[in-house]
Amino acid sequence: MQDxxxxxxxxxxxxxxxxxxxFTDITGMPIQPTGARGIRGSxxxxxEYAEGLKDLAGFSHLFLIYAFHLSPPYQLTVVPxxxxxxxxxxATRAPRRPNPxxxxxxxxxxxxxxxxxxxxxxxxxxxxxxxxxxxxxxxDSYPDASSGWLVQNAQSARSVRSDERFR
Amino acid sequence: MQDxxxxxxxxxxxxxxxxxxxFTDITGMPIQPTGARGIRGSxxxxxEYAEGLKDLAGFSHLFLIYAFHLSPPYQLTVVPxxxxxxxxxxATRAPRRPNPxxxxxxxxxxxxxxxxxxxxxxxxxxxxxxxxxxxxxxxDSYPDASSGWLVQNAQSARSVRSDERFR
Numbered sequence: 001m002q003d004x005x006x007x008x009x010x011x012x013x014x015x016x017x018x019x020x021x022x023f024t025d026i027t028g029m030p031i032q033p034t035g036a037r038g039i040r041g042s043x044x045x046x047x048e049y050a051e052g053l054k055d056l057a058g059f060s061h062l063f064l065i066y067a068f069h070l071s072p073p074y075q076l077t078v079v080p081x082x083x084x085x086x087x088x089x090x091a092t093r094a095p096r097r098p099n100p101x102x103x104x105x106x107x108x109x110x111x112x113x114x115x116x117x118x119x120x121x122x123x124x125x126x127x128x129x130x131x132x133x134x135x136x137x138x139x140d141s142y143p144d145a146s147s148g149w150l151v152q153n154a155q156s157a158r159s160v161r162s163d164e165r166f167r
Numbered sequence: 168m169q170d171x172x173x174x175x176x177x178x179x180x181x182x183x184x185x186x187x188x189x190f191t192d193i194t195g196m197p198i199q200p201t202g203a204r205g206i207r208g209s210x211x212x213x214x215e216y217a218e219g220l221k222d223l224a225g226f227s228h229l230f231l232i233y234a235f236h237l238s239p240p241y242q243l244t245v246v247p248x249x250x251x252x253x254x255x256x257x258a259t260r261a262p263r264r265p266n267p268x269x270x271x272x273x274x275x276x277x278x279x280x281x282x283x284x285x286x287x288x289x290x291x292x293x294x295x296x297x298x299x300x301x302x303x304x305x306x307d308s309y310p311d312a313s314s315g316w317l318v319q320n321a322q323s324a325r326s327v328r329s330d331e332r333f334r
Binding site: 007008009010011012013014015016018046049051052053054055056057058059060061063065067069076077087088089090091092093097098099101103105128130131132133134135136137138139140141142143144145146147148149150151 | 174175176177178179180181182183185213216218219220221222223224225226227228230232234236243244254255256257258259260264265266268270272295297298299300301302303304305306307308309310311312313314315316317318
């Protein structure tokens, strides 16, 4: 029983910075980085973490791990932006998740002090950053991975924009 | 001031399952999925989230987002497993992070009720799962991304094993 309780204990995370983008409203946003190509944003890392940014400039892409801080309570079945069929939440990238954690690969343009200039950020302005990691193709790139129900739809993420459904 | 306080407010996350692998000790583990090729593990999703697993079986790869639950306090400069030079923490995938959140791409072998059978999991047995997302090459695969200081070293992640340094 104690074990079971431990396994379910909440884990607190503290923002390490704030993501800034031109997207100030959750409606009308690109729904994936492929739909935010060339859109510039920035990540303001809190000053106490400055030392940890050393050596980052050599990477062309980063993972941003962030809080979907405006996401309403989760639903286990959702109709994703790219579909008209209800899908299991964990087979989607929808923001209304039991743990509303977002993950995006962005292009790193420049490291300017504690500000990271990025492109392709499909992220709401003001989003709290939890972690960033270098994107390493040898670990992270699987071009031949199969995309399940998204196989017909992933390409249209370039043009589809969000609507009201995840408000 | 209130704004600043809000931006730094802790965010609690609750495990949604437990990751099981043959790796019961943090020393001697593979340090990336490329070093865990073919090693089988499983993810036991807590039963209340079962409905969210629908449609997952069509994907060949998943992102697991998990807590580095045994990670000691963070250091902003680390000597990574793949290097002998101190590096900025955020330019590495080291587990001792301000928010100890792990990210791995694993291969999905089978969905068996609320158990996901996976391969390539470079993860400690008993690790709390925070979220899982389908891996979608159109969003996530950047084979030409440049790997910064890791450019010479990423390939050796296939053979290097962890040691005591992140205990």
